[in-house]
Amino acid sequence: MTTKQYQKRPTSEEAIKELKNLLGERFSTEVGDLKKHGNDKSHLPAFDPDGVAYPESTEEVAEVMKICKKYKVVVIPYGVGSSLEGHTSALFGGIHVDTSHMKKVIRFSKPDMDITVEAGLLKTELEKWLKEKDCFFGVDPGSESTVGGWCATGASGTMTVKYGTLRDNVLNLTVVLEDGRILKTANRARKSSSGYDLTHLFMGSEGTLGIITEITLKVYQIPKAVSAGSCCFPTVRNCTEAVTEIVQSSLGSLARCEFLNVKAIQAVNKLFETDYTEKPSLFLEFHGNTIEQVESVKDKLAEIVNNHKAEGFQFTSDEEKRKIMWKCRHSAYYASIKLRPKSKLLVTDVCVPISNLPNIIVETEEDFVKEGLSCPIVGHVYDGNFHVMCPIYDEEEVIIERLNSRLVKRAIKYEGTCSGEHGVGYGKMDYALQEHGEVFMDISKQIKKAFDPENRLNPGKIFN
Amino acid sequence: MTTKQYQKRPTSEEAIKELKNLLGERFSTEVGDLKKHGNDKSHLPAFDPDGVAYPESTEEVAEVMKICKKYKVVVIPYGVGSSLEGHTSALFGGIHVDTSHMKKVIRFSKPDMDITVEAGLLKTELEKWLKEKDCFFGVDPGSESTVGGWCATGASGTMTVKYGTLRDNVLNLTVVLEDGRILKTANRARKSSSGYDLTHLFMGSEGTLGIITEITLKVYQIPKAVSAGSCCFPTVRNCTEAVTEIVQSSLGSLARCEFLNVKAIQAVNKLFETDYTEKPSLFLEFHGNTIEQVESVKDKLAEIVNNHKAEGFQFTSDEEKRKIMWKCRHSAYYASIKLRPKSKLLVTDVCVPISNLPNIIVETEEDFVKEGLSCPIVGHVYDGNFHVMCPIYDEEEVIIERLNSRLVKRAIKYEGTCSGEHGVGYGKMDYALQEHGEVFMDISKQIKKAFDPENRLNPGKIFN
Incomplete structure (x- = not known):
């Protein structure tokens, strides 16, 4: 590059x-x-x-x-x-x-299940604070990061299945505009049709329209009962086709549905000395009010995955086993780097309609193998979102750029997006243009000009 | 006026x-x-x-x-x-x-549970079309209206509890801009962090930024099991406090939670010759995959409402009884007009955080009584949203404007919004300004200018 x-x-x-x-x-x-x-x-x-x-x-x-x-x-x-x-x-x-x-919790209401925090509060800090109130933030972004960063990027996480993306969980933002004026985008009502939706306009605007300083988030009660399931499949296609059927079955208590390909399982096993079967796998989690409720999906789930040749189906309410499973899933980033000492990681991030997920993952794995690279793939597959974790050396950068470019083209062909949750930054500007076209980008630039006439707010991001 | x-x-x-x-x-x-x-x-x-x-x-x-x-x-x-x-x-x-x-269904995918329609398709037409595919649109706006109108207004409906508002259920819009260029705001992926969120910017923009012509909506499978509950309470405060406790109990299958005050029940009884007890009432509905699932909430629900002195608690899976109940609720608009022959209807529409709902409804009822008017109040109270249905004669308009003005002030004081789901139009411009303040309105006008430099798109709406 x-x-x-x-x-x-x-x-x-x-x-x-x-x-x-x-x-x-x-x-x-x-x-x-x-x-x-x-x-x-x-x-x-x-x-x-x-x-x-x-x-x-x-x-x-x-x-x-x-x-x-x-x-x-x-x-x-x-x-x-x-x-x-x-x-x-x-x-x-x-x-x-x-x-x-800027890490203050400004206010919190348990009856209203919402909290207002400053932008610099970290994921782990928010989690700890809320846990003491028997609450949690449903979206669960993957890495240590700030609430302000989540909003500026339009992030999401492993629990989007049940709790939605960041965009679905922000009630109100305080934003400082380019001239120092302070804007409140909304209030604390759960819904509103009063005026333009400035909250969502700032979500994912990546610092190009203003600086988000305070955020009011929806929070959730920690579920009284949680269970987890896992299984593996002979092929990626079997696995991803099982996902599309799970989606269509609307198992109400499903909170997580994560895919790991063979290489991702291998990376995790290597890092944690776990013994997950090295085949394309699903990790699932269910949240509910009672153990009966979360366990009531077990038979239906088993039926679905078995239709797609699942192996080693397990279902448990044991907290320790669950914790290990999610620690493994959340560590996929580090596990991938560890596969190749001194490598750096490029993480792809496309998202497609669920019916196109089996094709795009199969084709992507094949494409990587053709170029002589076999990489971990993980995904919040219920949404059709997945990441190839590419631990690479400098000289491979050109190959990975080629592969990523073809991956994005494939995602667009399948009516998807070049970025499910990581944003555009300056790394994906060309892809965002390919995805949205000139009219979208032109009107975006007009909006940018309305907020930032001198182009001083994070210039050179999202578009040129 | x-x-x-x-x-x-x-x-x-x-x-x-x-x-x-x-x-x-x-x-x-x-x-x-x-x-x-x-x-x-x-x-x-x-x-x-x-x-x-x-x-x-x-x-x-x-x-x-x-x-x-x-x-x-x-x-x-x-x-x-x-x-x-x-x-x-x-x-x-x-x-x-x-x-x-413009009423065409352009495409539909059952595996992806989404549909693309033209803006002029009516609620009843969409419902009929989807029913044949065993699907429905979760939001359920109250009156006969178009999909394009829902989006332009940022509408919602009785089932927002479970399925979200319109804003949560639109994946993609096709919009014609002021110069005739055609914009697609997104694609069919369930989530994206690629570029500005133009979809939400158009939701609720009331025709001031462009004309929405095609919409891709999320759809849902018709629930396999539905049950309904109803009860009444000695006072409005008992009733609305029960609601706040229902919200906090996160009964997963709850799909509707509607409030009717005494006058609303009277109006309905008069129109349909029903015999609902003339006290502040709740109508509730639960959606799930099995009868066991939707009926499993019965005891918990009974416990909550009984804590607040509920009377006549009923719980049924009988379809006919449910249909009558929702027909009554959905007809509150007409029932209210019928209370006073040849009157015209003014409908208020505020929304507040749920913990403030008991106070605002009690104070509003008292305020209306003080002015010699007693009106039906109905509400999608799970969201904190309610409407006073005011059947009035011309000479009463000044009284109602005064009452509405005080209601909006009250909603703003309670950290709520002047419009939960009906929008601003030109009827609520002053209230929107009171709610949001000058900075919000100023930046909104800058956005408007970016999309519509000659101010030709529905001028004089949302702001002056």
């Missing part, structure tokens, strides 16, 4: 001075800090910012934005840099607004 | 000639037709358009839009005129694009 050249838009000395005046030590130009912020978890090259601001409140973000407007400084919001398509890279320089000092 | 004066933006003779050339008899300037299109189901004054176009396809809508651009003609999309806030009123003149010739 040849690295594109970007014309830097330098951050002036006066701007830096004024930001230091505002934030003191919470504005950093220390080289180590800049280096850390230039990188994310993608395979893409790093671009360091000129400075990093660590505001402590929405109001302080607003003050930062006003200074940046005054000096025409480029601004990029930053959570923990867990993005996979270069979302936070400072392609043109500018400053990062790092939300790691 | 004093009628505001609007400066007409006349539709030129050349424009009308060219539209007639394009559509022949499907472009009407017949007075009866214009009169019919000037009115909706609201209490607001009528504003007739200068002409009505009846295109037969997205491409024909695009041709109409090009002509309108050429001659700077105002354009307003029109379904069946069922809106309740004057959404389709031609305040400034211009033409209606009536979608009643």
